[in-house]
Amino acid sequence: MTDDANAPWLIVGLGNPGPEHTGNRHNVGFMVADLLAERVGGKFKRAQKAQAQVVEGRMGPPGPANRRVVLAKPMSYMNLSGGPVTALRDFYKVPTARIVAVHDELDIDYGVLRLKIGGGDNGHNGLKSMTKSMGAEYHRLRFGIGRPPGRMQVADFVLKDFSSTERKELDYFVDRAADAVECLVAEGLERAQSAYNT
Numbered sequence: 001m002t003d004d005a006n007a008p009w010l011i012v013g014l015g016n017p018g019p020e021h022t023g024n025r026h027n028v029g030f031m032v033a034d035l036l037a038e039r040v041g042g043k044f045k046r047a048q049k050a051q052a053q054v055v056e057g058r059m060g061p062p063g064p065a066n067r068r069v070v071l072a073k074p075m076s077y078m079n080l081s082g083g084p085v086t087a088l089r090d091f092y093k094v095p096t097a098r099i100v101a102v103h104d105e106l107d108i109d110y111g112v113l114r115l116k117i118g119g120g121d122n123g124h125n126g127l128k129s130m131t132k133s134m135g136a137e138y139h140r141l142r143f144g145i146g147r148p149p150g151r152m153q154v155a156d157f158v159l160k161d162f163s164s165t166e167r168k169e170l171d172y173f174v175d176r177a178a179d180a181v182e183c184l185v186a187e188g189l190e191r192a193q194s195a196y197n198t
Contacts, residue, residue: 023161050087060186082133108144
């Protein structure tokens with residue numbers, strides 16, 4: 001291991017700030033971050049050095065797999081996420097490979113999860129901004145939201161709340177996404193992919 005061994009993981013839920021966006025499909029990253037904060041027993045508070053809210057805590061079973069984590073929700077808009085994430089990375093001295101972006105993904109069916117490291121942004125403005133700020137070699141947990149129906153514009157679709165049918169299963173899928181993040185942090189990418197990439 002390098003001297004990065006004691007560095008925390010930075011888990012970033014991507015979304016847009018403000019109560020009008022709380023239930024949007026684009027804010028599923030915030031939903032997962034909120035659940036993870038509950039699990040580590042913390043409350044989000046304003047970060048000192050970045051335009052973001054953070055919770056510091058520990059994740060994983062007791063023993064060597066127990067990891068220090070910083071959960072973050074950028075308080076910029078989605079397309080400016082890179083600035084706050086880079087500031088947090090520098091402040092907490094987190095290697096890029098220990099950053100996890102949790103985000104909505106149009107090209108995957110609703111509720112399906114995919115974990116990976118690196119790759120393109122697939123048109124996602126939050127990832128585009130992060131990659132521009134710090135390169136692409138961070139982890140992603142892609143949370144499927146499916147494609148817009150009919151001729152609905154993508155921008156309209158992602159900024160709408162989950163439908164009533166989707167909401168019936170939303171808590172279950174958010175819970176599973178939080179489990180996937182915990183597995184990634186404690187047991188590594190391959191183990192998490194084999195358990196959660198459906």
